[in-house]
Amino acid sequence: MIEVKVNPGICGLKSTIKAESADMMNAKVSIESDCPAVMQLADKVQTVDAMKEVFAPFGTSQIFTESNGTLTHATCPVPTAILKAVEASCSLALPADVVLEIKKID
Numbered sequence: 001m002i003e004v005k006v007n008p009g010i011c012g013l014k015s016t017i018k019a020e021s022a023d024m025m026n027a028k029v030s031i032e033s034d035c036p037a038v039m040q041l042a043d044k045v046q047t048v049d050a051m052k053e054v055f056a057p058f059g060t061s062q063i064f065t066e067s068n069g070t071l072t073h074a075t076c077p078v079p080t081a082i083l084k085a086v087e088a089s090c091s092l093a094l095p096a097d098v099v100l101e102i103k104k105i106d
Contacts (some may be wrong), residue, residue, distance in 0.1 A: 002089040004081045009102070013038070016076050019085035025050055027086040031078075038078050041070045045082060050090035054083060 001020040008014070013035035019027045027050050031042035044066040053061045067079045077100070088095040 001096055004079055004085045005092045008035075008077055011035070011073070015081070017078070017082050017085045019048075019082075019089035021050065021086075021089045021091075024090045027089045029082060029086065031082070033078070034050070035078075037071050038076075039058045041066055041078070048082075048086045050086050050092060054087045054090075054092050 001018055004019075006015040006017065013033065015021045015031060015033035015035065015038050018030045027048045028050055029042075029045055031038060033039050033042065033091075041063075044061045045063055048063070053063060056062075061083065063074075063079050063082050067076070071078070084093075084098060087093045
């Protein structure tokens, strides 16, 4: 099982995504989140076809399509985190941290 913890920044609504795959092609996804919108998305992406999702043209995967109209903030990192969890759970990539460092420089 792969677990991805998301601390999205200023909104403070943390999420935990878990993905596991028995056949290395499909992933079962479960999401816990402080964000009601992310929890709505969680209901829509419980089983994911990894090859179709991970290799879809950018922004066209089921996860991003379902996010459009469910999530209210375009910069929410959760959809990408879901894809990263699916990718690692199906061994399409090794699990590794993704880091965004945001600093205001005067």
